[in-house]
Amino acid sequence: MSSSKPVQLERAIIVGCGLKSDSFSELKESMAELEELAYAAGAEVVGTAIQVLPKYVPATLIGSGKVEEIKTLLEETNATLVVIDHSLAGSQSRNLEELIGARVLDRAQLILDIFAQRAQTYEGKLQVELAQMMDQLPRMVGGWLGSHSRLGGGIGTRGPGETALEMDRRRIRKKMDLIKAKLEDVRRNRAQYRQSRKRSKVPSFALIGYTNTGKSTLLNRLTQSQVLVKDQVFATLDPTTRQVFLPEVNSAVVTDTVGFIRKLPTHLIEAFKATLEESGEADVLLHVIDLSSPSMEAQMKVVDNLIHEFKWESKPIIYVFNKVDKSHIEKQMRVKKFPRVFISALTGQGLDKLKKMMSEEVKKLSQEVELYFPKDKEFKIYELGKEAQISRTENAASGTVCYAFLTEGQLSKWKEFLQ
Numbered sequence: 001m002s003s004s005k006p007v008q009l010e011r012a013i014i015v016g017c018g019l020k021s022d023s024f025s026e027l028k029e030s031m032a033e034l035e036e037l038a039y040a041a042g043a044e045v046v047g048t049a050i051q052v053l054p055k056y057v058p059a060t061l062i063g064s065g066k067v068e069e070i071k072t073l074l075e076e077t078n079a080t081l082v083v084i085d086h087s088l089a090g091s092q093s094r095n096l097e098e099l100i101g102a103r104v105l106d107r108a109q110l111i112l113d114i115f116a117q118r119a120q121t122y123e124g125k126l127q128v129e130l131a132q133m134m135d136q137l138p139r140m141v142g143g144w145l146g147s148h149s150r151l152g153g154g155i156g157t158r159g160p161g162e163t164a165l166e167m168d169r170r171r172i173r174k175k176m177d178l179i180k181a182k183l184e185d186v187r188r189n190r191a192q193y194r195q196s197r198k199r200s201k202v203p204s205f206a207l208i209g210y211t212n213t214g215k216s217t218l219l220n221r222l223t224q225s226q227v228l229v230k231d232q233v234f235a236t237l238d239p240t241t242r243q244v245f246l247p248e249v250n251s252a253v254v255t256d257t258v259g260f261i262r263k264l265p266t267h268l269i270e271a272f273k274a275t276l277e278e279s280g281e282a283d284v285l286l287h288v289i290d291l292s293s294p295s296m297e298a299q300m301k302v303v304d305n306l307i308h309e310f311k312w313e314s315k316p317i318i319y320v321f322n323k324v325d326k327s328h329i330e331k332q333m334r335v336k337k338f339p340r341v342f343i344s345a346l347t348g349q350g351l352d353k354l355k356k357m358m359s360e361e362v363k364k365l366s367q368e369v370e371l372y373f374p375k376d377k378e379f380k381i382y383e384l385g386k387e388a389q390i391s392r393t394e395n396a397a398s399g400t401v402c403y404a405f406l407t408e409g410q411l412s413k414w415k416e417f418l419q
Helices: 024-041 064-077 090-100 107-118 122-150 158-199 215-223 266-271 273-280 296-309 329-333 351-365 380-387 408-413
Strands: 010-019 043-053 081-084 103-106 204-209 240-246 250-256 284-290 317-322 340-342 367-374 389-396 399-406
Touching: 010 024, 010 064, 024 043, 024 081, 024 107, 043 064, 064 090, 081 090, 081 107, 090 103, 090 122, 103 107, 107 122, 107 266, 122 158, 122 266, 122 273, 158 273, 204 215, 204 273, 204 296, 215 240, 215 250, 215 284, 215 317, 215 351, 240 351, 250 380, 266 273, 284 296, 284 351, 317 351, 340 351, 367 380, 380 389, 380 399
Parallel strands: 010 043, 010 081, 081 103, 204 250, 204 284, 284 317, 317 340
Antiparallel strands: 240 250, 367 399, 389 399
């Protein structure tokens, strides 16, 4: 009988670095997050190091003493990978690799590696490939200059090297243009789906928030779906849209998209624009927050900054504080965001209140109108009640007058009965 071998995790050392002007508590939080990211990428963290500097070292980012400390750690732990909790230039990565004798990644490259592992759909894989190329381009100069200096440098070496570097860059740019064109097709197709939803005026919600706050669990609770849920950062990459039934509103749709994280690489945001558009086009945003996280305030700030960056501030937002089953009641008292609701996506606590708030937001998107149904068309009132909230009805001499909240699309559908 053959037994399957356990998966061998890559042994990694994570390194935090910051300036004396930075907050040390934020540096520690970022390091804790880096450990989670390393685990999600398939690594076992066997050592950590932190350095606070008055200013970064241009050649290696960190000081020579810290480089020696990491080298010793590598020998003691048999680690083969070092992850720096900062962005590195191509020359800095190369210099560090030469000095310590192991592979070196920065935070952005680690996040890209996780995305590459998790991307399932055609669109997701394209977006990851584009992000990797956008990340690679600025690093190439350092890599090429390094390889040329090893050839001797000086007169006679600059021209061909520059030409070869430009050829490689041109090849990458050409491929990037090709991927962007394919993503534009995907974006157009998705825009068409959104337009058809808008024509029928189906209200739409988007779940946004920090990674691993329980957005996918909440989607499953709201829509009785079976979307993959993992207690891991970036478990969801590709947008998933499901139907939800709300009191007095009936049908609406909810979309779950990729979570956010501090120091999210800008090229990743750029590459995932088509995915993020799903949230940007929603009628209402549901900002899901992990109430049990000790870093809750910092995580909210990251998401708030990205909402500002994506220009979503004008959208209605419901703040959904999740995991009440894992947090103290005192923490709820300190929450200042409104409108807000406290829930547990895991147990279902507070879900009815959330649905009621979602219904109220949809009503704000609609307006109350008066409709008149003659006796021979009164059967249509039942149909109206299935798709809109009827606030009251009054008997008239030869029919019924209805007062109902209708969206733009519904106004068009029921225009023959409008008063």
